[in-house]
Amino acid sequence: xxxxxLPAHLRTLARVGEEVEIQVEGSATxxxxxxALEASYPVLRGTIRGHAxxxxxxxxxxxxxxxxxxxxxxxxxxxxxxxxxxEPFLVVGAMAGG
Amino acid sequence: MPxxxxxxxxxxxxxxxxxxxxxxxxxxxxxxxxxxxxxxxxVSGPHFAGWEIYHLKGSPAEPNRLYASxxxxxxxxxxxRSNDGGATWEAVGNEFTYDGVPGxxxxxxxxxxxxxxxxxxxxxxxxxxxxxxxxxxxxxxLFRTTDxxxxxxxxxxxxxxxxxxxxxxxxxxxxxxxxxxxxxxPGRIYTAISAAGAFRSDDGxxxxxxxxxxxxSQGLPDPNAxxxxxxxxxxxxxxxxxxxxxxxxxxxxRSDDGxDSWREVSGNxxxxxxxxxDVHAHEPETIYVVPIKxxxxxxxxxxxxxxxxxxxxxxxxxxxxxxxxxxxxxVNVLRDAMAVDTLDSCGVYFGTTGGQVYASSDAGNTxxxxxxxxxxxxxxxVQTLP
Numbered sequence: 280x281x282x283x284x285l286p287a288h289l290r291t292l293a294r295v296g297e298e299v300e301i302q303v304e305g306s307a308t309x310x311x312x313x314x315a316l317e318a319s320y321p322v323l324r325g326t327i328r329g330h331a332x333x334x335x336x337x338x339x340x341x342x343x344x345x346x347x348x349x350x351x352x353x354x355x356x357x358x359x360x361x362x363x364x365x366e367p368f369l370v371v372g373a374m375a376g377g
Numbered sequence: 378m379p380x381x382x383x384x385x386x387x388x389x390x391x392x393x394x395x396x397x398x399x400x401x402x403x404x405x406x407x408x409x410x411x412x413x414x415x416x417x418x419x420v421s422g423p424h425f426a427g428w429e430i431y432h433l434k435g436s437p438a439e440p441n442r443l444y445a446s447x448x449x450x451x452x453x454x455x456x457x458r459s460n461d462g463g464a465t466w467e468a469v470g471n472e473f474t475y476d477g478v479p480g481x482x483x484x485x486x487x488x489x490x491x492x493x494x495x496x497x498x499x500x501x502x503x504x505x506x507x508x509x510x511x512x513x514x515x516x517x518x519l520f521r522t523t524d525x526x527x528x529x530x531x532x533x534x535x536x537x538x539x540x541x542x543x544x545x546x547x548x549x550x551x552x553x554x555x556x557x558x559x560x561x562x563p564g565r566i567y568t569a570i571s572a573a574g575a576f577r578s579d580d581g582x583x584x585x586x587x588x589x590x591x592x593x594s595q596g597l598p599d600p601n602a603x604x605x606x607x608x609x610x611x612x613x614x615x616x617x618x619x620x621x622x623x624x625x626x627x628x629x630x631r632s633d634d635g636x637d638s639w640r641e642v643s644g645n646x647x648x649x650x651x652x653x654x655d656v657h658a659h660e661p662e663t664i665y666v667v668p669i670k671x672x673x674x675x676x677x678x679x680x681x682x683x684x685x686x687x688x689x690x691x692x693x694x695x696x697x698x699x700x701x702x703x704x705x706x707x708v709n710v711l712r713d714a715m716a717v718d719t720l721d722s723c724g725v726y727f728g729t730t731g732g733q734v735y736a737s738s739d740a741g742n743t744x745x746x747x748x749x750x751x752x753x754x755x756x757x758x759v760q761t762l763p
């Protein structure tokens with residue numbers, strides 16, 4: 280079970296609480312986690328990463344285990360603690376603006 | 378039913394008619410409702426709090442079917458749909474993918490820049506089918522859904538027009554912001570793009586013709602340029618489909634031949650810069666604009682918020698000031714932020730970047746704010762309810 284924490288606006292959009300839990304087939308990577316998240320909550324398609332490119336939107340960041348994973352390969356394994364479900368995968372709306 | 382009782386029922390129904398004003402703001406959507414007197418208002422919202430709502434509009438065919446463009450610099454584009462007049466909403470399809478290889482357009486520095494989807498500026502439901510909606514987007518293109526917003530397909534003939542590589546963004550981006558459907562000519566659609574100009578299709582959006590003859594734009598080296606004009610808004614009265622009114626970056630313009638040619642009708646306006654333009658619901662030669670001082674000072678001349686009305690289709694204008702602030706007012710009124718209802722005494726509505734939505738229930742003679750303190754208003758539409 281993978282735990283994902285969404286930013287407030289996406290929680291409202293998906294009508295979920297602070298944290299959602301999803302099942303991932305195979306190894307836990309950014310790509311497999313986001314694929315599973317979007318399969319469970321189709322309304323989130325296009326809000327975290329581009330529809331066609333699957334690239335992370337510029338003002339969205341990924342964190343876990345006190346690490347910024349935003350620039351990691353989408354196919355790189357996530358930390359074991361995320362894969363085991365002891366730590367959440369954080370989707371964060373970047374602080375921007377004045 | 379006895380005749381006298383039937384008349385009573387009809388009068389009662391007439392009294393029960395009302396309006397629903399749909400307001401898009403920088404931080405959410407608001408739905409303002411009133412009965413036909415338009416004196417007491419109920420305010421619902423914010424819907425989609427914190428998101429930019431560039432536009433929301435109801436279907437002429439099914440007034441309780443509404444569509445809203447919800448967007449965010451962080452999380453992109455969402456399209457919302459309501460089947461109950463805005464009480465509840467559901468997110469529908471948000472994939473706006475250009476048809477084929479998008480190509481390039483002119484960038485601010487004169488270089489070529491790839492077409493990139495940013496947001497939906499304007500949603501125009503069809504006149505006959507609530508599931509059929511056009512969407513004008515940035516970077517400029519026209520999309521259409523025929524399944525109630527679940528899927529969107531680009532009508533790419535517009536973007537692929539031979540002049541496309543010469544189109545360039547205005548200060549607000551290269552947006553397709555105006556879509557006018559002509560009920561008297563099936564397949565006729567007018568669009569406007571900043572800063573490319575106005576275009577017309579006579580085949581349902583498959584092929585397009587630039588219709589900018591007569592527009593004069595400072596800074597364009599060719600005074601007869603086919604494209605490159607910063608059209609801010611086009612309005613048409615449904616009973617006079619060949620007559621178009623345009624608020625351009627500078628200049629208020631009129632066409633009497635479906636856009637084939639334009640002439641200036643700015644007349645005695647204190648400034649012919651502005652954004653919205655609209656037509657009285659029952660008087661096709663009565664039009665409204667809100668003069669703004671200049672393109673570098675986006676506020677009303679002399680700090681006086683004045684709507685100007687022409688009853689002659691342009692050239693001769695009168696200031697409408699009663700109920701509007703006439704000192705120290707420095708708000709703007711954006712291109713999609715004016716609308717008219719179709720009640721017997723035509724109502725006129727507009728929203729400001731200061732968060733006020735003003736209404737007039739007597740065709741502009743007097744005004745009163747419905748709300749004063751919303752986030753900056755991006756769009757105003759009104760539905761006349763049975």
